[in-house]
Amino acid sequence: MARLGIHQDFLQDLIRLERPVQQKVVDTILRFEQTAHAGAHLEKLNKIRDERLKSIRIDRKYRGIVLAPDKGDQFTLLRVDTHDEAYEWVQNRRVSVNMATGHMEIRDEASIDMTIEALTQVPTRPLKPLFHHVSDADLIRLGIDDQIRKFARMLTDVAMLEALEGRLPQIQYDVLFGLAAGMSPEDVWNDVVGSAAPEKINPDDLEAATRRMPDKVALVHGPDELMELFDKPFARWRVYLHPLQGEAALRSYSGAAQVTGGPGTGKTVVALHRARHLARQGGRVLLTTFTATLTRSLAESLRLLEADDEVLSRIDVLTVDQVARRVLDGHSGKFALLREDEEMEIWRRIVRRRDLDFSETFLREEWRQVVLAWEITGSDGYLAARRLGRGRRLGSLQRAKIWRAIAEFEQELNDRDLRTFETVCVEAARSLAERDGKPYDHVIVDEAQDLHPVRWRVLRAAVAEGPDDLFIAGDTHQRIYDNRVSLASVDIHLAGRSTRLKINYRTTEEILAWSCAMLAGEKIDDLDGRQASLSGCRSEVHGAKPELFRASTKSAELAHLAETVQSWLDAGVQPEEIGIAARSGPLAQEAAAALTRAGIAATHLTRDKDGAEGHVRTITMHRMKGLEFRCVAVIGVGANQVPAASSITPLEEDATTHWNDLQRERCLLFVACTRARERLQVSWHGEPSPFLNLASG
Ligand SMILES: Nc1ncnc2c1ncn2[C@@H]1O[C@H](COP(=O)(O)OP(=O)(O)OP(=O)(O)O)[C@@H](O)[C@H]1O
Numbered sequence: 065m066a067r068l069g070i071h072q073d074f075l076q077d078l079i080r081l082e083r084p085v086q087q088k089v090v091d092t093i094l095r096f097e098q099t100a101h102a103g104a105h106l107e108k109l110n111k112i113r114d115e116r117l118k119s120i121r122i123d124r125k126y127r128g129i130v131l132a133p134d135k136g137d138q139f140t141l142l143r144v145d146t147h148d149e150a151y152e153w154v155q156n157r158r159v160s161v162n163m164a165t166g167h168m169e170i171r172d173e174a175s176i177d178m179t180i181e182a183l184t185q186v187p188t189r190p191l192k193p194l195f196h197h198v199s200d201a202d203l204i205r206l207g208i209d210d211q212i213r214k215f216a217r218m219l220t221d222v223a224m225l226e227a228l229e230g231r232l233p234q235i236q237y238d239v240l241f242g243l244a245a246g247m248s249p250e251d252v253w254n255d256v257v258g259s260a261a262p263e264k265i266n267p268d269d270l271e272a273a274t275r276r277m278p279d280k281v282a283l284v285h286g287p288d289e290l291m292e293l294f295d296k297p298f299a300r301w302r303v304y305l306h307p308l309q310g311e312a313a314l315r316s317y318s319g320a321a322q323v324t325g326g327p328g329t330g331k332t333v334v335a336l337h338r339a340r341h342l343a344r345q346g347g348r349v350l351l352t353t354f355t356a357t358l359t360r361s362l363a364e365s366l367r368l369l370e371a372d373d374e375v376l377s378r379i380d381v382l383t384v385d386q387v388a389r390r391v392l393d394g395h396s397g398k399f400a401l402l403r404e405d406e407e408m409e410i411w412r413r414i415v416r417r418r419d420l421d422f423s424e425t426f427l428r429e430e431w432r433q434v435v436l437a438w439e440i441t442g443s444d445g446y447l448a449a450r451r452l453g454r455g456r457r458l459g460s461l462q463r464a465k466i467w468r469a470i471a472e473f474e475q476e477l478n479d480r481d482l483r484t485f486e487t488v489c490v491e492a493a494r495s496l497a498e499r500d501g502k503p504y505d506h507v508i509v510d511e512a513q514d515l516h517p518v519r520w521r522v523l524r525a526a527v528a529e530g531p532d533d534l535f536i537a538g539d540t541h542q543r544i545y546d547n548r549v550s551l552a553s554v555d556i557h558l559a560g561r562s563t564r565l566k567i568n569y570r571t572t573e574e575i576l577a578w579s580c581a582m583l584a585g586e587k588i589d590d591l592d593g594r595q596a597s598l599s600g601c602r603s604e605v606h607g608a609k610p611e612l613f614r615a616s617t618k619s620a621e622l623a624h625l626a627e628t629v630q631s632w633l634d635a636g637v638q639p640e641e642i643g644i645a646a647r648s649g650p651l652a653q654e655a656a657a658a659l660t661r662a663g664i665a666a667t668h669l670t671r672d673k674d675g676a677e678g679h680v681r682t683i684t685m686h687r688m689k690g691l692e693f694r695c696v697a698v699i700g701v702g703a704n705q706v707p708a709a710s711s712i713t714p715l716e717e718d719a720t721t722h723w724n725d726l727q728r729e730r731c732l733l734f735v736a737c738t739r740a741r742e743r744l745q746v747s748w749h750g751e752p753s754p755f756l757n758l759a760s761g
Pocket residue numbers: 279298299300301304305306309325326327328329330331332333334539542568569570690692738
């Protein structure tokens with residue numbers, strides 16, 4: 065039976081078509097797949113360069129463009145447009161196989177030929193060729209074919225290359241752009257070409273070429289899946305998986321493994337596919353992360369991915385704290401949990417009573433980051449502790465005083481039978497470690513960068529050490545809480561079982577590059593004790609540059625926000641596809657009120673309040689994690705608001721924590737900006753935040 069693959073770019077176009085046209089596209093595709101001689105539906109086009117491109121009739125006005133291979137029965141739908149537009153597109157295009165990646169690629173062959181011709185006419189000028197430093201052998205190895213090589217050799221300036229962006233096959237353009245920017249062929253190979261080339265590439269076998277790119281061309285199984293794909297085009301991650309994503313999600317590992325990568329590279333998608341894969345094999349799976357909001361969104365996505373209730377019943381989607389509470393409820397019964405402000409009050413009383421010259425925040429962090437993180441139980445251990453990650457040097461006498469204060473705090477919790485989230489985890493980890501039977505066969509962690517060591521110990525103890533025990537997805541550039549860990553210190557050893565994803569599927573290249581520039585020069589550790597890197601993280605989708613707006617007052621900033629949101633709505637963006645992020649809850653709330661006053665329905669999202677249908681969402685930057693929007697406005701990015709002064713430890717109190725706090729605030733802004741799919745506006749009143757990348761907006 066003929067199979068029709070759907071190219072992902074086409075799916076994006078489809079969202080823009082009117083509903084009745086979408087329905088006709090679905091009908092056409094179903095008819096195509098149901099007939100024995102699928103080719104019979106296809107029309108040959110005259111005067112086109114590549115005869116393997118055929119047209120398919122959708123209705124009187126619309127045509128589809130289908131790649132029909134010379135042999136085989138796998139076809140690929142590349143485009144749907146009005147008759148004239150579709151014909152204009154196809155006329156000059158040629159499809160080929162990239163000899164480095166083995167993938168199918170499309171170029172505007174006519175424009176490239178015309179440019180070569182025009183350049184040949186220009187009298188030679190004594191300018192150095194742009195690629196004088198790159199040998200033909202390197203160009204060929206990087207997949208630059210004859211036509212593009214001829215073009216590349218004529219260039220003397222990168223602007224000439226940029227003028228043909230969108231007309232060259234994308235990978236070949238990126239290769240040349242990287243070389244022109246001074247990257248070595250090795251770096252270009254690693255960052256652009258990516259994975260190892262397939263062994264044997266047949267330049268004429270387009271069917272094999274499309275099979276090698278499941279993240280771009282998905283073969284849909286049956287009409288239901290097809291309808292669903294059209295109904296929920298944003299959930300296309302269910303069927304389009306990059307080979308690296310698929311491999312990371314489905315392979316067997318001899319022990320703990322991780323997937324890393326910059327924002328929007330599909331780490332959560334991999335975690336979801338892995339959870340389903342392991343549950344389908346009969347395993348009891350824990351899919352976990354650090355906030356209840358994120359678990360809710362994971363659970364929803366999982367239901368999109370897997371319809372079988374039996375498989376779903378084998379997957380628990382819980383925060384680590386929920387897992388720990390379940391364990392304790394099981395053997396200690398109900399217990400009282402301290403809120404953070406109540407806990408601070410106890411520390412404050414201890415500081416006053418003992419007349420200490422340390423703040424309550426310093427003591428609490430010393431307890432969390434040294435005593436709990438390193439499982440210190442006695443004064444000897446504390447006096448000898450290396451206090452990694454803490455910046456203030458402490459003499460023996462100071463340590464002794466601090467230890468007395470910590471012991472008093474722990475005693476008070478004990479006497480009053482109180483627990484904090486962390487102590488619940490400590491007890492749960494101990495209880496789990498003593499058990500022979502573990503509650504799970506596989507533990508999958510998303511947003512791993514934000515878990516405290518005590519939570520890691522719960523997870524380590526919840527699954528027996530062995531093949532496929534722990535699978536960890538995270539990106540330390542997006543760490544937005546105070547928790548740092550080296551996995552080896554909690555007995556999780558990755559031993560090189562790590563995959564780094566590089567293609568961002570959420571954001572445009574313009575938004576991604578602008579946001580990444582805010583982290584340039586920051587030294588950020590990964591979970592394995594090495595330095596993390598965003599190099600090579602890129603998006604294949606282009607769009608408008610981020611817009612920066614400086615207002616003189618807060619009300620002028622909010623008035624400008626209302627104008628921007630209105631212009632997005634006027635352009636056809638749905639209200640719920642717009643997210644407004646602010647550093648503080650009150651500012652996010654004010655933004656919702658300002659929008660409402662301007663006649664735009666808006667809701668401020670909180671732990672207990674989801675956005676209503678037809679409402680724009682305003683959210684704190686912390687709550688942006690796990691969400692994404694077509695259009696994002698980040699507001700209040702002024703020097704007085706970002707970083708938030710109250711979240712920064714004074715330099716004189718603890719220098720390391722001070723710098724860590726600043727880095728975390730910078731990462732928080734990075735997270736908020738990288739939630740935008742298509743449009744990003746960043747605004748402030750007064751002086752701009754020192755983190756802002758003012759240069760290239
Ligand atoms: N192979 C793919 N094809 C199409 N879309 C994809 C693919 N992989 C991921 N996506 C989409 O990209 C977006 C980001 O994916 P996901 O949330 O998994 O990334 P992430 O790496 O976990 O992001 P972050 O670290 O920023 O939270 C989602 O909209 C997802 O649907």
